[in-house]
Amino acid sequence: MKLPPYADLLNLSVAAEPAGEGPILAMPFDADIVGRPGFLHGGAIGGLLEMAAIVALHAALGDEDARVKPVNVTIDFMRGGRDKPTRAQGIVRRLGTRVANVDAIAWQDAREKPIAGARMNYLIARN
Amino acid sequence: MTDSASRPGFDPARFFAARQDGHGRRLGIRYRAHGPDWAELALPYDPDQIGDPGRGVVASGPILTMMDMATSIAAWLKRGQFAPQATLDLRIDYLRPATPRRTVIGRGECYRVTRSIAFVRGQAHDGDPDDPLAHVAGTFMLLDMPA
Numbered sequence: 001m002k003l004p005p006y007a008d009l010l011n012l013s014v015a016a017e018p019a020g021e022g023p024i025l026a027m028p029f030d031a032d033i034v035g036r037p038g039f040l041h042g043g044a045i046g047g048l049l050e051m052a053a054i055v056a057l058h059a060a061l062g063d064e065d066a067r068v069k070p071v072n073v074t075i076d077f078m079r080g081g082r083d084k085p086t087r088a089q090g091i092v093r094r095l096g097t098r099v100a101n102v103d104a105i106a107w108q109d110a111r112e113k114p115i116a117g118a119r120m121n122y123l124i125a126r127n
Numbered sequence: 128m129t130d131s132a133s134r135p136g137f138d139p140a141r142f143f144a145a146r147q148d149g150h151g152r153r154l155g156i157r158y159r160a161h162g163p164d165w166a167e168l169a170l171p172y173d174p175d176q177i178g179d180p181g182r183g184v185v186a187s188g189p190i191l192t193m194m195d196m197a198t199s200i201a202a203w204l205k206r207g208q209f210a211p212q213a214t215l216d217l218r219i220d221y222l223r224p225a226t227p228r229r230t231v232i233g234r235g236e237c238y239r240v241t242r243s244i245a246f247v248r249g250q251a252h253d254g255d256p257d258d259p260l261a262h263v264a265g266t267f268m269l270l271d272m273p274a
Contacts, residue, residue, distance in 0.1 A: 004179065005177040005178075005180065006188055008175070009176060010188070031148045032148070032149075032150060033153070034149045034150060035195075041149060041150035041192060041195070042192075042195045043191045043193070043194075043195045043196070044188070046217070047189070047191065047192070048188075050187055067181075070187055071221060072219060072220040072221060073218065074217075074219075075214075075216060075217050077213065077214045077215060077217075080213065
C-alpha cells in the first residue's frame with residue numbers, strides 16, 4: 001500500500017494487515033512529532049489517525065476506482081502520547097454509496113488503553 | 128498587528144521565537160498575529176505535507192496541527208498565562224480542499240474559560256478569510272486546576 005508524502009513525514013509504516021480489517025499503521029517516536037516537551041503533538045496523533053482511517057477505507061473499497069474526501073474529523077485525546085512507538089487502526093463502521101463512517105484508535109502500550117480515538121465522515125466519489 | 132490590549136502574561140511571538148523543535152517547527156508553522164483571546168498562525172505550502180498526491184492537496188494533519196496550536200495559544204492568551212493544558216477533543220470540518228501552493232492561515236479563538244476547561248473555535252483559509260477551508264471546535268483541559 002502506497003502512503004502519501006505526509007505519511008512519510010510522520011515516518012508511518014504498515015505494521016500489519018489483518019484479514020478483513022484495516023491495516024495497522026506504526027509511527028516511531030521522533031523529535032519532529034513532539035508537542036509539549038516529552039509528549040506527542042495532538043496534530044501528529046490526529047494525522048496518524050486520519051491516515052489509519054484512509055487506509056482502512058481503501059482496504060474496504062478494494063479494487064474499486066473511488067476517491068475519498070474527508071468531510072470532518074472529531075478526535076478525543078485520552079492519554080498523553082509518550083516517547084515510544086504509536087500504532088493506529090481504522091475501523092470502517094459503514095461503507096455506503098456516497099458516505100463512509102470510519103472510526104480510528106491510536107495506542108502505545110496496549111490496544112485496550114488507547115491514547116486517542118477519532119470518528120470521521122468521508123464522501124466517496126466513485127468513478 | 129500585535130494587540131497591546133492582550134495580557135502581558137503570555138507572548139506568542141516570543142514563544143515561537145524560542146521554540147527549537149517539535150511538530151509545529153517541522154511543518155514550518157509560523158506566528159502571524161494575536162489579540163486578547165485569539166492567535167493567527169501560518170502554514171506554508173510544502174510538497175512533503177501532501178495527502179492527496181493526485182491533486183497536490185495538503186493533508187489534513189498539518190492543518191489540524193496548526194489549528195491545535197492556534198487554539199491552544201488563544202487559550203493561553205485568554206488565561207493570561209502559559210500554564211499546562213491538554214487537548215481534550217478537537218473537531219474539524221473540511222469545508223473545501225486547500226488550494227495547492229498557497230499558505231494556509233489559521234486563526235484560533237478562545238471564547239470561554241471555566242475553572243477546568245477552555246472552549247475554543249477557529250477557522251483556516253488560504254488567502255480570503257471570507258472563503259474558509261476548515262472550521263474547528265474543541266476543548267482543552269486545564270491541568271493546573273482542580274476539576
